[in-house]
Amino acid sequence: MDRGSRKSPERVFPRQLVFIVPPHIQKEIIRNGTAAEREAMLHQLSVSEMLRGGRQAFAGPAAAVPAGRRRRAVYDAGGSEQLPGLLVREEGGRASRNRAVNEAYSASGRMYDFMAKVYGRSSIDGRGMRLDASVHFGVRYDNAFWNGSQMVYGDGDGMVFNRFTRAIDVVGHELTHGITQNEAGLQYRDQPGALNESFSDVFGSLLKQWVKKQTAAQADWIIGEGLFTRRIKAAGLRSMKAPGTAYDDPLIGRDPQPAHMKDYYRGADDNGGVHINSGIPNHAFYLAAVAIGGNAWEKAGRVWYVALCDRLRRGSSFADTARITVAVAGELFGRGGKAQAAVQSAWKQVGVAG
Amino acid sequence: MKISFERSGGFAGMHLAVKFELGSLGGADAGRLRQLVSDAGFFDLPAQVLSKERQPDRFSYRLTVTGKERSHTVEVDEEVVPGQLAPLIDWLTRMAASR
Known part of the structure; x- marks a missing residue:
């Protein structure tokens, strides 16, 4: 399975070097250090991140980050509560005539770019995971949620709530639940x-x-x-x-x-x-x-x-x-x-x- | 028969609640609700039907049905709502939202 473009480091540093610098300090060195320090830290960071379970969390400049590619898929649940529904738009695919589909697609792309450019993170798992969304979930459903592997959006009842894809921060909110699940794992209580x-x-x-x-x-x-x-x-x-x-x-x-x-x-x-x-x-x-x-x-x-x-x-x-x-x-x-x-x-x- | 229904959580985190005496509804609605409570096997449901790993932004429900001889309260998480209970929750959600 394609897990994005991260590669194993070619040189493996001696074990005792791997954990001595906390990750966020390593990131600072990547941002501010000399070219040689930067290279060493990048290698160290990828090794320690691999050992920590594949997290990619450094916040260096985009140039220092293995280039990620956006991968998105939007499904139409068609008013049912079965997930994901029918695949209606894939990465690079033509715009849909359906507003919610295009909003979910476009906002997911913005979140991908934001995380990559600002925090050097490739998707929500740090490894280029595809961002899946289902729209038109349920009937007049007043909610949006993260089900552990994808975003889900309701249309709203039209009286109190509009469709939930309308606000870009809602999309960012749901995708951040995916990041939290992959990182701190804060329990939901x-x-x-x-x-x-x-x-x-x-x-x-x-x-x-x-x-x-x-x-x-x-x-x-x-x-x-x-x-x-x-x-x-x-x-x-x-x-x-x-x-x-x-x-x-x-x-x-x-x-x-x-x-x-x-x-x-x-x-x-x-x-x-x-x-x-x-x-x-x-x-x-x-x-x-x-x-x-x-x-x-x-x-x-x-x-x-x-x-x-x-x-x-x-x-x-x-x-x-x-x-x-x-x-x-x-x-x-x-x-x-x-x-x-x-x-x-x-x-x-x-x-x-x- | 008395019914009390509460929904909490969801992205908006807004509390939704309705409480009523079945007799206060029209005959058709009262009959339909009685049927939904019976179809749900409500009095045989466990007091808590909770998700092991909560899905962020899902709803939580609390329902109490009080009959002549018995009263029962069920707390249930949206992602694990038993199939036979879903139609009753849908009905009560619409009712609470329209009031």
């Missing part, structure tokens, strides 16, 4: 689950900002803009800038997201509130990105990306993530530097002590 959700919102939002070429200050930080029909009073589904304010409407009620630990949801619904409490780490990311300034995907995004790929584990908590992102920010951008101070202050502002 309580705090690890809320973090799983938050990473999907973070990289969904960063995809949108990257496509729109917006700085952290220019972005609206809304998740799912345009998903609600015009009759609903809403900016979108969630707000990373001001969790709890995305919608307030007589028909659907009010956005339940907390922005601070003091309002943490402790009930059992939604796997322990994974879509509710994600507001807290979402807001921490927003605060860090805005304090750092510039394009959010460059520094704050990289810190979160390295944490997700190299540091976080299945059961990581908010506090673990705070501690880890503060450490990674220091390692990547300087101990005691602006980025590290911004990340530290962001978690403090949402009531999470690292």
